[in-house]
Amino acid sequence: MLLQPSRTSLRKVSNFSLKILGTASALPTVNRNPSAQVLDVRGRLFLIDCGEGVQISLRKAGVSFLKIDNICISHIHGDHIFGIFGLLSTMGMLGRSTTLNIYAPRSFAPIMKFFFSYFGEGLKYRVEHHVLSMKSPEVVFSSKSTEMLAFPLNHRIETYGFMIREKMPMMNVRKEAISRYGLTLAEIGTLKRGEDVVRESGVISNSDVAYLPYSPRSYAYCSDTAPFPELAGWVRGVDLLYHEATFPESMADMAAKTFHSTTVQAARCALEAAAGRLLVGHYSSRFPDVSSFLHEMREIFPESYLAREGDTWEIPLVHL
């Protein structure tokens, strides 16, 4: 079961957008870099996977390296991490001094040890490796407004997915209810936290007098993975689901053998999860043109889209 998010009192809400930096699988192509994305949640940047060339893609996207405090590494395959060495070096040369948090499996530790042994000279910042080892979703990052959960995927080696979401906002109390019921400050606080007000004269139901000011937004990243039963439940209701679709359905055997997913498997996950939108990537280099992937997915889940290098996906704020 998915953990329930805690509430935030932050009222100022801004952007929630995903920038695609790489859509290739193991073999990059002329037009596709290895896996990398950057999610901007209200100005806080989460870099998700670090395929080779990520620092150059970040520059092209105009992303400030120094605003990245959190990096998520799904697993220790080269196409997801070979960009981290250059990025960490460049952050050092740019004068970074604040701690960099990296959420990665235990097997990431020797990679970092290697890097700091041979290329760490002069780096003035610390890397904190948050070791992922959970069997079901766990909160691994939490700020006033945002939280990130990590959960296991089903790949050839230990691999994790991530869900980053805004916390539930405090409820707004309808103005006319304040005067109608003569609500005290304490009672308003109770309602804002989503609870009912219990008086001797009776109960004032939260749903009658309070409302969510906006719908908290969410994004989930699931790559690389073969399908497995729990995943849809873990990302249920997510606004934007990135799910790998390395192969078309005709290559389901190859997908199974390599612990990857097909278009149809990704679309079924999105459907079962009741995701807002499905975005796929991590395309096999066998397919320079993946437009047929879209057709296969939309037969199952109409709100399916193809990730492309350089595209930005905004999740708009919906006021309720």
Added chain:
Amino acid sequence: MLLQPSRTSLRKVSNFSLKILGTASALPTVNRNPSAQVLDVRGRLFLIDCGEGVQISLRKAGVSFLKIDNICISHIHGDHIFGIFGLLSTMGMLGRSTTLNIYAPRSFAPIMKFFFSYFGEGLKYRVEHHVLSMKSPEVVFSSKSTEMLAFPLNHRIETYGFMIREKMPMMNVRKEAISRYGLTLAEIGTLKRGEDVVRESGVISNSDVAYLPYSPRSYAYCSDTAPFPELAGWVRGVDLLYHEATFPESMADMAAKTFHSTTVQAARCALEAAAGRLLVGHYSSRFPDVSSFLHEMREIFPESYLAREGDTWEIPLVHL
């Protein structure tokens, strides 16, 4: 003193061209990748330095990965080697089985050990690390037609330059001389090797009856380095000299401090070496526009040029 090249009997001569893949120094920019180049000598490819993203640049340049049997690594700074991990992985996925020769300092050994420990699974080819440790030019590669020398540079850490050149061709003997002197096959062989024919009746001077069919071509790569007295002698007469020019002359102090060169220092080296052309790169990220670099160099060495990503420099064959 520069070693004298041995002679080749190869008569079919084809291209000798350099493709620029990266011109950045430590900090890559939107338009500049870290150091990497590929030299094509008669279809044999030498990859020189492996900055991050090199495998993608190679693809964009249409270079076949499997034709690369020799990789030169000047030194173990990240901007010269972080691309090697992805390249070696991709070579494996493309089914490489032949040995890959890497010419690199001793400090490259633990880098390779790390790579093969964590990412070597399934690789079907061997890497032979040719350890560079010379104090003056030494031949490190030799084929029938081509040879490569390595020599030390003057950087903050152990660093090497490379010169790749065609071997001297066998001399051609003038047809009219064969009949005039009644040359035997043995005497023709002597003349082809560049020697004089000694008869009891006197000496037939090689220079009177034989000539070089073409001028052997050469390329030298000198990055990263501060100037030092021996370098010009070691690359004397090279057709194309790549020499770093990280900084303009106004930043000579910074160049000295970081063991790099300025435009003027690179041009002086080319002048002293009597190089055919000078090509500079490894530009500091402080200078998005390096056109002023050209002006500074050409005042000293008119045949100076700026390396730019994607450019190809052909060294034409000159028949004599």
